[in-house]
Amino acid sequence: MSYNQLKWFILLIPTITVGAWEYIRHEYLLPYISMDLGNWLTPVIVLFVTFTLLTRFFSKLEQMQEELRIERAKKAVLEEREKIAEELHDGLAQSLFLLSIKVRQLDKIEVSEENEELFGRLRENIHDIHDYVRLGINNLKTPIEDPDVSWKDRLQQLIHEFETDSGMEIERVIEVEESLLKTKEQSELLACLHESFVNIQKHAEASVVNIQIKISPDKKYLMIKDNGRGFTEADLNKSGSFGLKMMVQRCQRINWNMDFKRENGETIVTLSRR
Secondary structure, three states, rough: OHHHHHHHHHHHHHHHHHHHHHHHHHHOOOOOOOHHHHHHHHHHHEEEHHHHHHHHHHHHEEEHHHHHHHHHHHHHHHHHHHHHHHHHHHHHHHHHHHHHHHHHHHHHHOOOOHHHHHHHHHHHHHHHHHHHHHHHHHHHOOOOOOOOOHHHHHHHHHHHHHHHOOOOOOEEEEEEEEOOHHHHHHHHHHHHHHHHHHHHHHHHHOOEEEEEEEEOOOEEEEEEEEOOOHHHHHHOOOOOOOOHHHHHHHHHHHOOOEEEEEEEEEEEEEEEEE
């Protein structure tokens, strides 16, 4: 039933009810009930019909209005996100791109070995910052997540995208009870997993990736293993290690821990509930 049909039903039903009652009363019930009793019964019948029929229509109308309000709110948020993304692209992203070009021009200048290492780290940092800005822009342009799509489906989609981009097949064991994760936890864990994939693809030089995810009343953890060259505690403190620092901060925001270790030539990153 459409919105306009609901409005017409709400407007016409009380009128039709009164008309039908008056017709029946005068044509068939006049010998049995008095005028005063009939007059008293009229509002009672209208009230009964209103509660039995119109309350359902009102509930449906309120539901449609709420859905419309949510849709408008999503549209407004998406428009604002796109506006911010455009400002980032036209401002910060372009400036970083130009800065990277300027830094490349320094390659033509003869400098000491110490300064050459400094320029190398500067180029790498600018490149990483540029990648994260582009990632932020893409995330801002991405439509708001559909509540009908489960977290596990979004997880599988993220894994599939990594496999497509990297050409590697991920070994996975996923056992998830989504109701045990808050919405914030779901969002931050997906972001951490995405960041792990970026690090593996860009820096680890891995050929095998394994993921284990367990969300149950007894255990809540997400573990990523790869056979790449790994990273150390000192890497977290490097000025260019934005991705690792972001993962630590995301875990802290949802009261999770991030631990990592090297074992049998593998890097193992574990996110677990405190």
